[in-house]
Amino acid sequence: MVKQIDTLRSSVVAILQQNHSALSEKVVNKKYEREPHLWEKYGEAGKVHSLRDVGYHFQFLTEALAMNNTIIFADYVAWVKKLFKGLNLPEVSMQCALECIDEVLKEKLSTEQYPIVSPIIEAGFAALNSPLPSISFIDRNAPQGELANAYNQALLDGDRHAAQKLILDAVEQGVAVKDIYLNVFQKSQYEIGNLWLENKINVAKEHFCTAATQHIMSQLYPYIFSTQRNGHSFLAANIGGELHEIGIRMVADFFEMEGWDTFYFGSNTPIDSIIESANEYKVNLIGLSITLPTHISLLKDAVEKIRKGTSPSTKIIIGGFALNREGIPINQFKADGYAPNATLAVTLGNQLIRS
Numbered sequence: 001m002v003k004q005i006d007t008l009r010s011s012v013v014a015i016l017q018q019n020h021s022a023l024s025e026k027v028v029n030k031k032y033e034r035e036p037h038l039w040e041k042y043g044e045a046g047k048v049h050s051l052r053d054v055g056y057h058f059q060f061l062t063e064a065l066a067m068n069n070t071i072i073f074a075d076y077v078a079w080v081k082k083l084f085k086g087l088n089l090p091e092v093s094m095q096c097a098l099e100c101i102d103e104v105l106k107e108k109l110s111t112e113q114y115p116i117v118s119p120i121i122e123a124g125f126a127a128l129n130s131p132l133p134s135i136s137f138i139d140r141n142a143p144q145g146e147l148a149n150a151y152n153q154a155l156l157d158g159d160r161h162a163a164q165k166l167i168l169d170a171v172e173q174g175v176a177v178k179d180i181y182l183n184v185f186q187k188s189q190y191e192i193g194n195l196w197l198e199n200k201i202n203v204a205k206e207h208f209c210t211a212a213t214q215h216i217m218s219q220l221y222p223y224i225f226s227t228q229r230n231g232h233s234f235l236a237a238n239i240g241g242e243l244h245e246i247g248i249r250m251v252a253d254f255f256e257m258e259g260w261d262t263f264y265f266g267s268n269t270p271i272d273s274i275i276e277s278a279n280e281y282k283v284n285l286i287g288l289s290i291t292l293p294t295h296i297s298l299l300k301d302a303v304e305k306i307r308k309g310t311s312p313s314t315k316i317i318i319g320g321f322a323l324n325r326e327g328i329p330i331n332q333f334k335a336d337g338y339a340p341n342a343t344l345a346v347t348l349g350n351q352l353i354r355s
Contacts, residue, residue, distance in 0.1 A: 009065060011226055012113050016062040018060060023104055026056040030100040038090050053080075057097060063294045070123035071327040072293045077124040079197070082132055086199030100123050137190035143174065144183035152188045155209040156201065164216045177223050178257065181237070181250050181342065185213055215244060217253070230259035233283040234354055237269040238320075239302050240295035247320060248289040254342040255287075255349065271302050275309035284313070285349050288335075289320035296322060303335050315352045319345060 064073035154163035196206040236252035245267040252264040339345035
């Protein structure tokens with residue numbers, strides 16, 4: 001029975017992947033037919049944007065189906081709900097899209113196939129009808145909370161030099177670089193991302209803040225690279241088309257501060273290059289990260305390929321924002337371990353090397 005369901009699931013995933021564009025177009029046409037007064041005012045450009053958005057809906061739906069995990073799609077729908085609210089799009093926009101996706105898939109899939117995808121769509125409806133929580137990632141009462149708040153405000157004001165001075169002064173006054181990373185940089189990045197999602201800042205400001213933080217991180221390298229070497233090596237990379245690289249860079253820097261020799265490859269690294277470099281440099285540990293849930297299946301495939309292409313003694317750990325969610329079964333990736341943050345990644349790496 002389980003094998004039969006898995007076969008059905010694979011067949012539906014294949015249908016969604018092979019008919020992605022045609023299905024998206026059918027959904028958009030249904031939306032325009034159902035609520036023409038909502039959409040016609042946006043003109044042809046609005047239809048182009050609708051096709052793009054529905055394409056994203058299908059990407060996350062397909063990933064949730066491939067991984068047999070409704071949370072992937074539910075979290076995405078909640079994210080879209082918040083995004084659309086910030087953009088002042090009609091409240092019924094996502095509701096209408098989900099209803100049309102449901103109708104199109106009922107028409108496209110067989111009576112045996114549709115029940116495979118139905119629970120994922122239902123999870124999307126449930127997320128859409130749940131209240132949006134009010135979120136702030138910076139707590140001024142937390143460790144380095146006041147510094148994080150001042151740093152974040154300097155970035156939002158466009159004053160990179162003031163932001164850098166706050167950080168360098170704090171380090172000179174004895175604040176540990178690791179605490180700066182976790183309690184200031186990470187909190188600020190989460191807050192900036194949330195402000196963009198709520199349409200309180202534009203994408204240009206979001207990019208400025210991220211680039212400024214990357215530059216300021218580089219100013220701390222004299223402190224980071226001063227640690228005595230321990231003879232171990234760590235390769236850090238993002239998987240898939242990931243462009244969110246600050247998280248994995250922080251992890252690499254934490255390993256560097258612990259005396260490891262690090263090879264930081266950053267975003268969008270091909271798997272073959274990871275395997276080739278891991279063998280060339282004889283690295284002890286590989287760290288793989290993903291931020292977007294649509295890359296979960298890619299991560300699973302990457303671990304399997306790297307495992308086959310590298311030495312049996314090379315360990316693999318995984319992490320990233322997409323995995324830091326209850327309900328994502330980590331053991332499915334068959335890595336040597338998972339760490340939700342940089343501190344625990346180093347702890348796990350040291351344990352794996354000792355064992």
